[in-house]
Amino acid sequence: MFAHVVRDAHTHFLSYSFFQKLALEAGLVEPDGSGSVAQAGERLGWEMPDPDPAWLAGRWVSEMDKNRVAQSIIFGSLPDEEYPVGAACRAYRDRLIGFAMVNPVGSDKVEAVQRVVDQGLKGILLFPAMHGYRASDRALYPLYEAADEHRLCIFVHCGALKVAFRTRMGLRSPFAGEMANPLELQKPAASFPNIRFIVPHLGSGLLRELLMLADMCANVYTDTSGIGGWARYLPELTPLTALKRAVEVMGVDRILFGSDSSFFPRGFRADVVQQQMEVFARAGFGHDELEKVLGGNLQRVLGQMVPA
Ligand SMILES: [Zn+2]
Structure with missing residues (x-):
């Protein structure tokens, strides 16, 4: 499918324990009180994973093989998913790179970072709108300091946040969109120049604010997932x-390919990739630009953490 080495900067790893947590929140419980993964699967209409994270890791790696994707960053997509993501990455060390979601509100920031590090993960996911805080809040600085010390990347979801699995589960999503402005990251990004901050989806509708931030802070990156969707908010803009x-x-060096793949049986989003490849072609991307966006940039972002 690709002539270039592809590294996907945006895949959600929806583990068995992820679905247990989601089911519990939706009130779908087994007699023993745990969240019912089977009932979650019925409600979502998705294939549910085996409890062993290595099984799901294998499922993703075979999708990657089929689509010629060399490496993927996999996201623990609720807090406390460090273990399954870590176990997945240990099963396929040269293919999967793990990031975990942290809710910094009311938690010990240094300890939260330590849990990520202990599982061998390489990044933290922050969702300010979901958990109700601002990335500029001084209370987050111990988290940034610890991430800096351990050379972790920080992914910060800004702009519009639509979580399809919550809607399908019948869960409400009272997110604080006003807290998720990319400019909230200006101070942290300038204060921690060695941390690579990734703001996905070209800012999820806040492209202007992302570009203002990225223009001031050379350590801010973005990914291409969702470019078809978020450009709708910008009347004068198309994905191209x-x-x-x-x-x-930002320059082509700070743009990372992302598929936003998430569940089975859909698996790897080859359709989205096809759409993005068309946009890249229309933008005039040649060999060098494609090499960078499809994988070279991500390899550089992660440094030695990603084997060649
Ligand atoms: Zn996503």
Whole structure:
């Protein structure tokens, strides 16, 4: 499918324990009081994973093989998913790189980072709108300091946040969108120049604010997932012009390919990749630009953490 080495910066690893937590929140419980994964599967209409994270890791790696994807960053997509993500990465060390979601509100930030590090993960996911805080809050600085010390990446979801699995589960999503402005990251990004901050989806509708941030902070990156969707919020922009604007301001070196793949049986989103490849072609990307966006940039972001 690809002539270049592809590394996917955005895949959700929806583990057995992830679905247990989700089911519990939706009130779907087994007689022993645990969240019912089987009932969650019925409600979602998705294939549920085996309890062993290595099984799900294998499922993803065979999807990657089929689609010629060399490596993927996999996201623990609720807090406290460090263990399954870590176990998945240990099963396929040269293929999977793990990031875990941390809710810093009311938790010990240094301890939270330590749990991520203990599982051999390489990044932290922050969702300010979901958990109700601002990335600029001084209370988060111990987390940034610990992440800096351990050379972790920090992914910060800004802008619009639609969580399809919550809607399908019948769960409400009272997120604080106003707290998720990319400019909240200006101070932290400037204060911690060695941390690579990734703001996904070209800012999820806040492209202008992402570009203002990225123009001031060279350590801010973005990913290409969802470019078809978020450009709808910007009346004067299309996916093509949004991408071109990002290249103009950020340079091609800070744009990472992301598929936003998440569940089975859908698996790896080859359809999204096809759409993105068309946008890349129309943007005039040649061999060098494709090499960088499809995988080279991610390899550089993660440094020696990613084997060649
Ligand atoms: Zn995503």
